[in-house]
Amino acid sequence: MSEELNVKTMEAFMAEGKQPEILFWVGSAGSYDDRAKKISRAFVKILNKANVEFAVLGPEESCTGDVAKRAGNEFLFQMQAMMNIEILNGYEIKRIVTCDPHSFNTLKNEYPGLGGNYDVVHHTQFIKELMDDGRLSVKGEFYKEKRITFHDPCYLGRANSVYDAPREVLKKTNANIIEMKRHKKAALCCGAGGAQMFKEPEKGDMDINVLRTKDALDTNPDIIATGCPYCNTMMTDGIKAHEKEGSVSVLDVAELIANAEGL
Amino acid sequence: MEYLPNILFAIVLIIGIGFFFKNVKKLSRNIKLGKDVDVSDNKSQRWKNMARIALGQTKMVVRPIAGLMHIIVYVGFVIINIEVLEIIIDGVLGTHRIFAPLGALYDFLIGSFEVLALLVIVAVIVFWIRRNIIKLKRFIKPEMDGWPKKDGNMILYIELVLMLLFLTMNAADFQLQQLDAAHYTKAGAFPVSQLIAPLFDGMSISNLILVERTAWWLHIIGILSFLNYLYYSKHLHILLAFPNTYYGKLTPQGKFNNVEAVTNEVKLMMDPSADPFAAPTEDAPDPEKFGASDVMDLNWVQLLNAYTCTECGRCTSECPANQTGKKLSPRKIMMDTRDRLEEVGKNMDANKGEFVEDGKQLLGDYISHEELWACTTCNACVEACPVSIDPLSIIIEMRRFLVMEQSAAPMELNNMMSNIENNGAPWPYNQMDRLNWVNE
Numbered sequence: 001m002s003e004e005l006n007v008k009t010m011e012a013f014m015a016e017g018k019q020p021e022i023l024f025w026v027g028s029a030g031s032y033d034d035r036a037k038k039i040s041r042a043f044v045k046i047l048n049k050a051n052v053e054f055a056v057l058g059p060e061e062s063c064t065g066d067v068a069k070r071a072g073n074e075f076l077f078q079m080q081a082m083m084n085i086e087i088l089n090g091y092e093i094k095r096i097v098t099c100d101p102h103s104f105n106t107l108k109n110e111y112p113g114l115g116g117n118y119d120v121v122h123h124t125q126f127i128k129e130l131m132d133d134g135r136l137s138v139k140g141e142f143y144k145e146k147r148i149t150f151h152d153p154c155y156l157g158r159a160n161s162v163y164d165a166p167r168e169v170l171k172k173t174n175a176n177i178i179e180m181k182r183h184k185k186a187a188l189c190c191g192a193g194g195a196q197m198f199k200e201p202e203k204g205d206m207d208i209n210v211l212r213t214k215d216a217l218d219t220n221p222d223i224i225a226t227g228c229p230y231c232n233t234m235m236t237d238g239i240k241a242h243e244k245e246g247s248v249s250v251l252d253v254a255e256l257i258a259n260a261e262g263l
Numbered sequence: 264m265e266y267l268p269n270i271l272f273a274i275v276l277i278i279g280i281g282f283f284f285k286n287v288k289k290l291s292r293n294i295k296l297g298k299d300v301d302v303s304d305n306k307s308q309r310w311k312n313m314a315r316i317a318l319g320q321t322k323m324v325v326r327p328i329a330g331l332m333h334i335i336v337y338v339g340f341v342i343i344n345i346e347v348l349e350i351i352i353d354g355v356l357g358t359h360r361i362f363a364p365l366g367a368l369y370d371f372l373i374g375s376f377e378v379l380a381l382l383v384i385v386a387v388i389v390f391w392i393r394r395n396i397i398k399l400k401r402f403i404k405p406e407m408d409g410w411p412k413k414d415g416n417m418i419l420y421i422e423l424v425l426m427l428l429f430l431t432m433n434a435a436d437f438q439l440q441q442l443d444a445a446h447y448t449k450a451g452a453f454p455v456s457q458l459i460a461p462l463f464d465g466m467s468i469s470n471l472i473l474v475e476r477t478a479w480w481l482h483i484i485g486i487l488s489f490l491n492y493l494y495y496s497k498h499l500h501i502l503l504a505f506p507n508t509y510y511g512k513l514t515p516q517g518k519f520n521n522v523e524a525v526t527n528e529v530k531l532m533m534d535p536s537a538d539p540f541a542a543p544t545e546d547a548p549d550p551e552k553f554g555a556s557d558v559m560d561l562n563w564v565q566l567l568n569a570y571t572c573t574e575c576g577r578c579t580s581e582c583p584a585n586q587t588g589k590k591l592s593p594r595k596i597m598m599d600t601r602d603r604l605e606e607v608g609k610n611m612d613a614n615k616g617e618f619v620e621d622g623k624q625l626l627g628d629y630i631s632h633e634e635l636w637a638c639t640t641c642n643a644c645v646e647a648c649p650v651s652i653d654p655l656s657i658i659i660e661m662r663r664f665l666v667m668e669q670s671a672a673p674m675e676l677n678n679m680m681s682n683i684e685n686n687g688a689p690w691p692y693n694q695m696d697r698l699n700w701v702n703e
Binding site for chain 1: 514515516517518519520521522525526528529530532533553554581583584586587588589590591633636637638639640641642643645646659661662663664665666667672673675676678679680683684687688689690692694695696697698699700701702703
């Protein structure tokens, strides 16, 4: 058991008659996937460190329905969305932060059409905001001289044009940020989007994550930085496929910042 | 007899343009087979997109060589239309170089047409080399076998011939001007055709006139034929790129539409006071089909997309699934949609304007399940398209049909979806355990 995290549910805030500053939408991956849970924990450490009053829905949170929608199951998506919206609206949620670009995209773009209007930000945007406001600072020694390359998640980058926030956050670590040949708008998918995470890929010459990891390895990095739990899994598997797990690590931007601060 | 050429010209012109409009009507009827979709919003943004993307060619230059060459051919095409206008007026009125009184401006115009014609020839040769000698990967995908490959080359040949005819016509004209031939007033500057003019040295005036008239007639007949070739070719994009960029997606790329028919059903399902056993009223419309299995289930913007596609393959070459050897090619999705739509159109033509069931559809007969399930919805194809085509929206509509009408998702996805239904997560974990990560 690692050190205590300070996490409060929306229900608890409600009982105290208080509203938190933000709602942290953990997402299914962030709640259940062993690797992604570490990202959730790292982000919470940052929130705790910056004294952000945040809430989670806990057992009241349900899958956003993003994967169902991309798979073509609009029914299931809308059922999930409407259930979630009922809860979010019931708690009068205004601002949502999430570590998952898929949740980010669907909450931000697809929930409004079903009655859920929130200010939705990605955790890298929120961390940048904390830094800009002086609520969080990074000492900038831990990753000095390290080579870090950032893989743009499709649903954060191309889908929503968020390219700068994760890069600016990474720059604060004083690491060398090296761009892959295809990045930002031209970034290659990790292979997990559009519900691919949950099925075997169709037959081909190779898996998409292996190709994308090669893009990253071509920059000769120490660390591949990600901003999406799916990308993280795919790149981690890609590193194994290239037998580089000994020399290159895959870390979420939140983990990088938490580590830099010794959290 | 004096007016014979004028009359002949008028007939050729009327036939050429008449056929074109007949095909435009067919085109518009086919596009309207799609479902209606409201794209009347954000007019100013739409005009801006059209100006920037279609007129300004901003997305073409993402690939600089192809982009630059394309701009040359495009500018050449647009500007040379002034010349075509003169040819048409001359042809109808029996005049020669009717704009000649413009003087220095005319010299400049003709001069710039000639330079552009030369540049177009260079660009067309470069394009031909890329397709046939270098064999760029995106031009030799399976969907390019047969007609698409021929069509691509044919356009290059036609453009080459048209430019050569234009320069030949001018060269002969230049010679005739030097010889003070009647009717051939001294007008225009011929920086390029001057260089071919020596080929005609020593030719008699009557032979020169024969050359000039032949090139003139072939040039205008060539242009009219090309106009009518468009309908059968990927080259339709020279017209449709404009409306297509105007009607292109304005919302963030990651935003997929929420199907309204589903919203109504879901609301009913979640409404505790709704009677689940209530029989539908007599006048209730047929329940809507979810998703798309054929072209009529797509919306008209998606069908316009299909006709606009010029098969450049930038989408396919950016597609992660295609790059890793999977069957999916976003370009093929667009080509299949257009081919099926054409088939439906021909069926209607043959049956007095009514579509007669032909036992075929877009899904299965053209696009396979395997292609549809290989998509990661990453939007690379959408981003890559120089004319705002959205192949992803068609893929999603067809997945919707597969899942909601046929329950034909891959088994693993079915498991994932039943997990969401039962546990509120794609994995089989208890919803009550959602906060366990805090203490692990």
